[in-house]
Amino acid sequence: GVDAILDFRVSPMPPDTGAYVPMQAHGTYRVPYNMVAMQAVASIGLAARRSVPTFRTVSAGRDDRLLNTDRPFQFTRSNTKDFRMWLDAAIEDARSMHPIGRRWVFLDSWNDWGRGAVLEPDDRNGFSFLNETGRALMGLPAGSPVPFVTILVPEAGKSPSLARRL
Secondary structure, eight states, rough: OOOOOEOSSSSSOOHHHTTOOOOEEEEEEEEEEEHHHHHHHHHHHHHHHHHHHEEEEEEEOGGGGGGGGOOOEEEOOOOHHHHHHHHHHHHHHHHSSOOOGGEEEEEOOOOEGGGGGESOBTTTOOOOOOOOHHHHHHHTTTTTOOOOOOOOOOOOOTTTEEEEEO
């Protein structure tokens, strides 16, 4: 039998795009990111009826063109608003469907530049996807200010009072 399902598709399939037919341009199949995010959120509700535990994967983007695949796929216009909607749904699913020790949400991916799945800060998006992930995990509203934290590490023996405060 199957112990669990990881809701992650290596190659997007029609359920990932709903009724939207991917546009083809220059050999690449393109789907707006918001369509993918909305379909992912909808599928989370449908999967609640599964008898096998399902763990969600949320992606900040996708662009297979660099991989030289037969059918490269690209999510166009990725943005933090739709990413957050998808991430919130995945977090809520993990909290409502799994026990505390198994509340996992998978993020695709920290720095998979070859597939365009990147949370790592970059020149285009800065820290926006990473900050939105932090806000979601802390239960803060989307786009709210992220606290700026400075951590000082004193040299051993040079600042005993500062060390006590930390």
